[in-house]
Amino acid sequence: MTEAEWLESTHLFGLLDYARRRVSGRRLCSYALFWVDQTLHLLTDTTRRGVEQYRVRAAEPGRVIEHTWYAYSPGFSTSFTHGSAANHAEDAAQALQFNDWTTAALVAGRAVAQDRVYGPRTPASARSVYDLRFRFWEVAEHVVREQVFSLRCAVGNPFHAHTCDPEWLTPTVLALARAGDSGDASALPILADALQDTGCEDGPILNHLRGPGPHLSCCWCAALILGKG
Incomplete structure (x- = not known):
């Protein structure tokens, strides 16, 4: 594949x-x-x-x-x-x-x-x-x-490893990522906006967070931001 x-x-x-x-x-x-x-x-x-x-x-x-x-x-x-x-x-x-x-x-x-x-x-x-x-x-x-x-x-994408820029890790971003990681899918589109506000231009991350769902509590984007791999 x-x-x-x-x-x-x-x-x-x-x-x-x-x-x-x-x-x-x-x-x-x-x-x-x-x-x-x-x-x-x-x-x-x-x-x-x-x-x-x-x-x-x-x-x-x-x-x-x-x-x-x-x-x-x-x-x-x-x-x-x-x-x-x-x-x-x-x-x-x-x-x-x-x-x-x-x-x-x-x-x-x-x-x-x-x-x-x-x-x-x-x-x-x-x-x-x-x-x-x-x-x-x-x-x-x-x-x-x-x-x-x-x-x-x-x-996520097994063919491409994403990295998290430390500048993205504002208190707002971390709080929204934790909410998404705990199963609150409604936090994920807001997380995309918060990431963009920090200067994040990673299209796959932003597009996924704004995607139609269903989003899982183990969403790869939230895991990346929280350092869960």
Whole structure:
């Protein structure tokens, strides 16, 4: 994969396959956790508790997270193409606990798309089978775009290492970066403005912070400013 392909591609599986070979496990784990979290309301109590326990373990200081690859195992590959939103959510949570973050994110995205279409918020005008099927693929494409953006939010650009100019690190910038790092995505566009006020002209950083989202709490821009790498 080239840098241009990484920056422009919307082929989620290809991006994830590249990222898992080039990016730290902790960042991919955070990415997968974000998407599994979007499906918590679909999980059984037992599976939800398992996800919470996994989150605690993954957050332990200095914990080394090993990545395993189960994407083509019979159970996951079958559930990825068939089943309800709840079934996909359960399989995504199971993949997460196997440290198979690529599958967890992919299947969780499928669960999110199905839930958005077939859940209680489905418009009355889209009740027919034909309309629902059309609506699913439309929503699924939107979810994939969200997943692609959030993957880049988690891992940045593996082809280019950004540096942080010490002159950017004003109290305002640091406070906004901490807010973004704690999960307040609304702080990130303001952070872009604050960085620009300090003289920052790094286009990829400014454009990402002003991007449509969803932004993760482990956003690479906030991590760079806070010295988290």
